Amino acid sequence: MRTALGLAPGTATEPVAGRLIGGMRAGIEAGTWPVLAEGAGEVAAIRVATTPAFRRYAAVMGLKAVDADDGGPPLMGLQAQSDESGTWSATDWPGDLAAAIAHEVLAAPDRLDAEQVAARLPMIGVWAHSRLRAAASPPSGGELVARRGADDVRLHGRQEPYSGYFAVDVWKMSHRTHAGGFTPTVRREGFVMGDAVVVLPWDPVRDRLLVIEQFRVGPAFRRDPRPWLLEAIAGRIDAGEGIEDAARREAQEEAGLKLGRLFPAIHHYPTPGAVTEYLYLYVGIADLPDGSAGVHGLETETEDIRGHLVGRADLVRMVLDGQITNGPLAMLVLWLEHRREGLLRELAGS
Secondary structure: OOOOOOOOOOOOEEEEEEEEEOOOOOOOOOOOOOEEEEEEEEEEEEEOOOOHHHHHHHHHHOOEEEOOOOOOOOEEEEEOOOOOOOEOOOOOOOHHHHHHHHHHHHHOOOOOOHHHHHHOHHHHHHHHHHHHHHHHOOOOOOOOOOOOOHHHEEEEEEEEEEEOOOEEEEEEEEEEOOOOOEOOOEEEEEEEOOOEEEEEEEEOOOOEEEEEEEEOHHHHHOOOOOOEEEEOEEEEOOOOOOHHHHHHHHHHHHHOOOOOOEEEOOOEOOOOOOEOOOEEEEEEEOOOOOOOOOEEOOHHHOOOEEEEEEEHHHHHHHHHOOOOOOHHHHHHHHHHHHHHHHHHHHHHHO
């Protein structure tokens, strides 16, 4: 966090009497900073001179500086009311994610005031965590793709002309060519979306699957006469949330289902030419008796989601006949068709 806020990494700390309560989502959600409470103990604080970046971050997060008693510069002890209880634990706090979010907050366009940036914090957090996962991922392509380094992509300028639930990023950039040189500077636009998880519930006893039906704005914009698509359960992975935890949460929200074991399928970029989204695909074991499909979804997100129970063989036929136009669903159905016998053996041995 010190680096993210423009403070020297080696800045010395000094003790402040008291202890920190709650705040384990500090820097990830607004209003969740730890509270400095009176009592035994000491808290390590950093004395800083406020900077524009420091003040902007504090305004976005709804924080206030703790003034030093000696009249000097404030101590970096930003705090806001926290609903959590329990003692603060720096070991358990996801500081790398909080720092990544701080970088994104401070990189937000100047045209957005603190309140507008704060309104985007959930998606900023999703995007920041997505970038952390990407940085930690093994290189794709195996031995076919040459190893590349950070110097192989040169960023000459960046703009963010649109910032809503999603955002649009514009880069002026060049990259190393296969011949060894660099391309001319080019303009590239990207639709910024965070990582998402997709899960297809499968009942191996009844050999049936649950798919969902919902309205989709992409087909509607394309003037598709039927913009209600059959899909697998899917949703964004919240900041600080585990991928499989997100799959289980989405199954509950969109289908009222409790999933058992999750089998990872084909994780991939669906539209890498212009969209940042990365999808984690799973088949999830579920109990799907007659009548277990219904209408679900979060009212706060205006979701209207209808479930359908479909026999596995029937869904394979629908994919092969071109009746499934949702790519992740088609991919999961075909993956399950290819791996089904092995999954059944694995389930029998568990």
